[in-house]
Amino acid sequence: MARQIYADNSATTQVAERAVAAMARSLREDYGNPSALYDRGTRAKKSVEDARKDVARALGAWSSEIYFTSGGTESDNWALRAAAMAKKGQGRHLIATAVEHRAVIETLRQLESEGFEVTLLAPDREGSVAPEALEKAIRPDTVLISAMLANNVVGTILPVKKLAAVARARKILFHADAVQAVGRVPIDVRDLGVDLLSLSAHKFHGPKGVGALYAKAPFNPPPLIRGGGQERGARSGTENVPGIVGLRESLLEALETMEETARRLALYAERIVEGIARIPGSYLTGSPSRRLPGHLSFVFDGIFHGALLINALNERGISASSGAACSAASKEGSHVLAAMGYSEKASLCALRLSLSRYNAEEDASEIVVAVAACVAELRRKKSFAY
Ligand code: PLP
Numbered sequence: 001m002a003r004q005i006y007a008d009n010s011a012t013t014q015v016a017e018r019a020v021a022a023m024a025r026s027l028r029e030d031y032g033n034p035s036a037l038y039d040r041g042t043r044a045k046k047s048v049e050d051a052r053k054d055v056a057r058a059l060g061a062w063s064s065e066i067y068f069t070s071g072g073t074e075s076d077n078w079a080l081r082a083a084a085m086a087k088k089g090q091g092r093h094l095i096a097t098a099v100e101h102r103a104v105i106e107t108l109r110q111l112e113s114e115g116f117e118v119t120l121l122a123p124d125r126e127g128s129v130a131p132e133a134l135e136k137a138i139r140p141d142t143v144l145i146s147a148m149l150a151n152n153v154v155g156t157i158l159p160v161k162k163l164a165a166v167a168r169a170r171k172i173l174f175h176a177d178a179v180q181a182v183g184r185v186p187i188d189v190r191d192l193g194v195d196l197l198s199l200s201a202h203k204f205h206g207p208k209g210v211g212a213l214y215a216k217a218p219f220n221p222p223p224l225i226r227g228g229g230q231e232r233g234a235r236s237g238t239e240n241v242p243g244i245v246g247l248r249e250s251l252l253e254a255l256e257t258m259e260e261t262a263r264r265l266a267l268y269a270e271r272i273v274e275g276i277a278r279i280p281g282s283y284l285t286g287s288p289s290r291r292l293p294g295h296l297s298f299v300f301d302g303i304f305h306g307a308l309l310i311n312a313l314n315e316r317g318i319s320a321s322s323g324a325a326c327s328a329a330s331k332e333g334s335h336v337l338a339a340m341g342y343s344e345k346a347s348l349c350a351l352r353l354s355l356s357r358y359n360a361e362e363d364a365s366e367i368v369v370a371v372a373a374c375v376a377e378l379r380r381k382k383s384f385a386y
Pocket of ligand 1: 010011070071072073074076101103148150151152177179180200201202209211
């Protein structure tokens with residue numbers, strides 16, 4: 001079998017050994033309920049609180065501003081709903097970018113059906129949104145603005161600090177979906193000036209099904225999930241102790257290795273971009289400069305559907321995706337590329353390559369050779385090309 005290359009790290013990542021070891025220890029030893037009063041319970045509670053401190057420190061927040069959740073989707077749902085509910089007395093207008101993840105878009109759609117009004121800001125051709133465009137969309141009744149730090153399809157990093165400053169000047173709550181950015185680029189919530197921020201462990205070599213929401217004090221997000229009153233009454237449910245332990249370890253390791261990883265991935269990305277640019281009818285999508293380290297996205301003329309390219313690459317041992325993982329099998333093109341002005345035809349044949357610190361130097365050249373061969377092969381098979 002050919003050497004396997006995993007290049008779909010924006011969908012999910014390989015779990016770091018350090019996280020696996022800490023989780024295994026937690027599963028075996030700290031299985032007590034964190035709410036229990038005996039040692040096995042208080043030890044589990046301490047693991048959760050230690051993790052909260054480290055996550056807070058990693059983001060430049062206070063521990064009391066961090067709430068553990070089941071992942072990015074829950075954090076996004078909760079942030080938007082909490083802000084909308086808390087502020088609905090002041091207004092019912094919500095703003096987000098049109099390139100947000102569906103966890104944001106679908107929650108906004110739901111809020112719309114409950115009487116809120118939603119404005120989605122059109123991005124530019126690179127998938128970014130300028131502060132001026134946000135200024136124009138703000139109304140006296142705007143109570144929440146949501147913008148992602150980095151886009152999950154094209155990897156473009158949005159000017160969240162500037163967007164949040166626009167919101168702050170008008171005392172409007174600002175949520176940042178940082179699911180793709182945490183662990184990959186430095187983040188400081190105070191410097192960014194955001195009120196709410198979502199993250200998810202499985203995007204930075206942690207386990208799936210665990211994430212966190214940062215909510216700037218004194219805003220106490222009203223609960224989305226009710227029950228036994230865990231997480232200071234804000235998010236009920238027995239804590240996912242091993243998951244939270246894994247999140248902590250993977251985040252600490254991601255931060256320790258971030259600089260070196262970013263430097264290495266910039267080199268690999270440059271090689272891939274140069275190599276793929278030599279394929280006629282290939283186009284890099286997203287910002288050429290302001291993008292997540294190691295995250296590349298392309299569209300190709302003459303390929304009917306990105307899934308064909310993904311399957312062909314899979315046969316050569318390369319795992320990649322065509323836009324967002326959750327819409328991998330979709331017959332519709334990415335809403336992100338469509339919002340960026342790409343035609344339906346173009347957005348159907350996207351290729352997303354996202355690398356991590358586990359990729360090796362030779363992966364870059366092997367990816368280029370494989371993509372070139374697969375594109376040429378698919379274009380030859382006329383039935384698969386348009
Ligand atoms: N937001 C963004 C930008 C994402 O990329 C993802 C995952 O793909 C999510 C939210 C959802 O996170 P999770 O998979 O942890 O629910």
